[in-house]
Amino acid sequence: MSAAPAAPAARRPGGPGFLSRRPGQVTTAVVIALAIVSTFVGSGALGGTPIQSAAGGWLSEDGTWIAPAGPAFAIWSVIYAGFVGYGTWQFLPAAASARHDAARPWVLAGIVLNAAWIWAVQAGWLGASVLVIVLLLACLCRVLVVLESARYRVRPATTAPARRGPAGRWAERILLDGVQGLYLGWVTVATLANVAAWLGSLGFSGAPIGPVAWATVLVVAATLVATATALYDGGRFAPAVATAWGLAWIAVGRSDGAGLQSASLALTAGGAAVLVLLATLAAWLLSRRSATGEARDLLADALDGGGDPVDGR
Numbered sequence: 001m002s003a004a005p006a007a008p009a010a011r012r013p014g015g016p017g018f019l020s021r022r023p024g025q026v027t028t029a030v031v032i033a034l035a036i037v038s039t040f041v042g043s044g045a046l047g048g049t050p051i052q053s054a055a056g057g058w059l060s061e062d063g064t065w066i067a068p069a070g071p072a073f074a075i076w077s078v079i080y081a082g083f084v085g086y087g088t089w090q091f092l093p094a095a096a097s098a099r100h101d102a103a104r105p106w107v108l109a110g111i112v113l114n115a116a117w118i119w120a121v122q123a124g125w126l127g128a129s130v131l132v133i134v135l136l137l138a139c140l141c142r143v144l145v146v147l148e149s150a151r152y153r154v155r156p157a158t159t160a161p162a163r164r165g166p167a168g169r170w171a172e173r174i175l176l177d178g179v180q181g182l183y184l185g186w187v188t189v190a191t192l193a194n195v196a197a198w199l200g201s202l203g204f205s206g207a208p209i210g211p212v213a214w215a216t217v218l219v220v221a222a223t224l225v226a227t228a229t230a231l232y233d234g235g236r237f238a239p240a241v242a243t244a245w246g247l248a249w250i251a252v253g254r255s256d257g258a259g260l261q262s263a264s265l266a267l268t269a270g271g272a273a274v275l276v277l278l279a280t281l282a283a284w285l286l287s288r289r290s291a292t293g294e295a296r297d298l299l300a301d302a303l304d305g306g307g308d309p310v311d312g313r
Contacts, residue, residue, distance in 0.1 A: 062259030065215035072249030082179030094168030099152035185242025235284025
């Protein structure tokens with residue numbers, strides 16, 4: 001009698017196949033390296049036209065009323081350093097998890113799309129750059145959804161695998177959750193600034209409400225998106241800090257005595273930065289009261305109308 005065929009090897013739930021194995025790790029490192037080199041070349045850091053001067057200067061710090069002041073873009077140094085750290089960490093055994101496997105393709109897509117955005121701007125294709133940055137924002141939102149998925153949630157009572165001790169968990173929080181959170185928060189502001197630049201290049205200046213009022217609408221939109229993000233992710237501070245950073249530098253840009261100036265817009269943007277941080281703190285405190293550790297579950301209970309509680313309370 002022939003032996004029964006061996007059962008196929010179990011696959012980690014959520015694993016994307018190729019990208020969950022060593023070839024995928026190498027691919028990740030290569031993509032990060034190529035994207036960073038491409039970004040530095042395309043941004044003008046190694047010579048050539050800086051992003052602020054490309055596409056007719058519409059993305060400069062005074063190209064539109066919602067453009068952040070120049071120092072705001074220093075956040076890219078932190079994000080790129082985070083990419084390098086992530087590219088190194090993902091080779092370690094502690095990085096092997098279904099959660100990371102599910103997020104990795106979207107992380108890589110976000111890195112590639114950032115390089116594509118830079119080259120679209122360098123080509124002067126502002127309309128195309130809007131499409132690319134919207135896709136980038138969608139990828140980063142998808143990363144957030146994966147990282148916050150209940151499927152991969154580790155409850156306080158759950159014992160993590162021995163190979164993922166406190167140091168391993170903190171590495172993941174910083175190099176995966178933290179870096180992607182900063183990326184998401186900054187791209188939220190950058191998307192609105194990019195849209196404003198594109199519309200400005202087409203001759204739209206905020207009619208019929210005027211340019212300052214139009215910029216104020218965009219600031220309010222960024223604040224609402226950041227607040228919704230905080231409620232969804234239980235008050236993670238990385239996205240909030242990056243969004244607040246961008247909003248604060250919009251305030252500086254409209255009150256630094258050069259270029260486009262508006263005291264009312266500066267006050268609105270500065271106040272919005274504070275509100276984003278306060279909303280995130282409130283979401284974090286709410287998440288501490290939820291049995292699942294998620295503020296959105298506690299709010300869902302409050303809106304449930306007497307039905308079954310989401311978080312078990």
